Amino acid sequence: MSVTQELLDQVDTIARAAGDAIMEIYGREFTIEQKEDKSPLTEADAAAHHLIMDQLALLPLQAPVLSEEDTASFAGADDNGRYWLVDPLDGTKEFIKRNGEFTVNIALIEHGKPVLGVVYAPALNVGYVAAKGLGAFKTEGNTAPVAIRVAEHAADQPWRVVGSRSHAGDSLLQLLDKLGEHELVAMGSSLKLCLVAEGVADAYPRLGPTSLWDTGAAQCVVEQAGGSVVQLNGEPLSYANTREVLNPFFLVLGENDVNWPALFN
Template sequence: MSITQELLNQVDALARRAGDAIMEIYGRDFAVEHKQDNSPLTEADAAAHHIIADGLARLELKAPVLSEEDTAGFAGADEHGRYWLVDPLDGTKEFIKRNGEFTVNIALIENGKPVLGVVYAPALNTGYVAAEGLGAFKTEGDAAPVAISVAEHQTGTPWRVVGSRSHGGGELPALLEKLGEHQLVPMGSSLKLCLVAENAADIYPRLGPTSLWDTGAAQCVVEQAGGTVVQLSGEPLSYANTREVLNPYFLVLGENDVNWPALFA
């Protein structure tokens, strides 16, 4: 089954339904638990997960679901190498801080590559959608979707560097020194990648831990907007090995000719 605009619209609507459930909880008191890795968990994570899992099961395109909130229920990709990759609430720390920088992430992976991605920030009422053959788009409020694309960094201007709001990296200062004049733009959740996709930033170096579901949907948005998400080895960030859910370090680039190996020489 090919990816259609109808399928992308259906996944976008599903992410927004999950976002509505998240916002209902966001507007009142809620308890915070902690997983074994000490990462926070709220009832909003579970509520969004159930809405998305039920919704994906109703789509014409059937594929297994790997969700952060149900890793045990995932048996692997299907015979076509496809699976849905879901983070029902990316940026739980931002949710708890109530700063609005959290998202719903839904991606379709095919042979290790994200071919459809939806990122929705319910508190900001801002969404990003992308799919192979369809391009990348941003929606704000009730406005019509607007096509987005990366742009080359302008020589002589400071680099616009996205940094994590809640997760610093000990190697980042050294990289920034090599990069030269720059402006650091703090942001939470997968919105960091989307800033590069919409040309609101030039580069996002991630020199700290992330999981597959943190990046899959937003990587699709970046790539369909003309950008690159690359491991420090030079290989694209891949989703083929679901037995290892942690990503390697990576860079999100708004242009393909950045001399990124020199940053780590």
């Protein structure tokens, strides 16, 4: 079964329903637990996870699901090399801070590559959807989807680089020194990648830990908008090895003529 506009719309509906469940909890007091890796877990993470799992099971395209909230149940991709990759609530720390910069991420992976991606930020009512061959689109509020495209960096303009809201880190600062004139654009969750996809930023160097489910959906948005998501060696970020859920460091790039991987040598 090929990826269709109908399937993309169905997944977008699922992400928005999960967003509604998250916002119901966001509007009241909620419990916060701690996972084994010391990261926070809220009622909203669990509510969104269960809703997404139930709804994906009803889709005509059936594939195993790798969700951040239930990695133990995932046995690998199906015979077609496909699986759903889900982060029910990306940016739990942002959710707890109540700054609105958290998302629902749902991607379809095929042979290690994201071929469909939905990123929905329920507190902002902003969504990004993309699929191979269909393009990448953004919605704000109840407006119709608008096609998005990465920006072409102009040589006489400073680089717009997505960075951490709280601290940049020594590795990023060293990179920016080599890059030259720049300005930092701050954002939380997978929205960082989407800023590059829609041309609001030129690049997002991620020099810290992330997991597969943090990036899969937004990577599809970036790629279908004409950008790229590559490791520091220049190879595309891959989702083929699900036994290792941590991503290597990576770069999210729009259109430019700078050899970014070379900046790390």
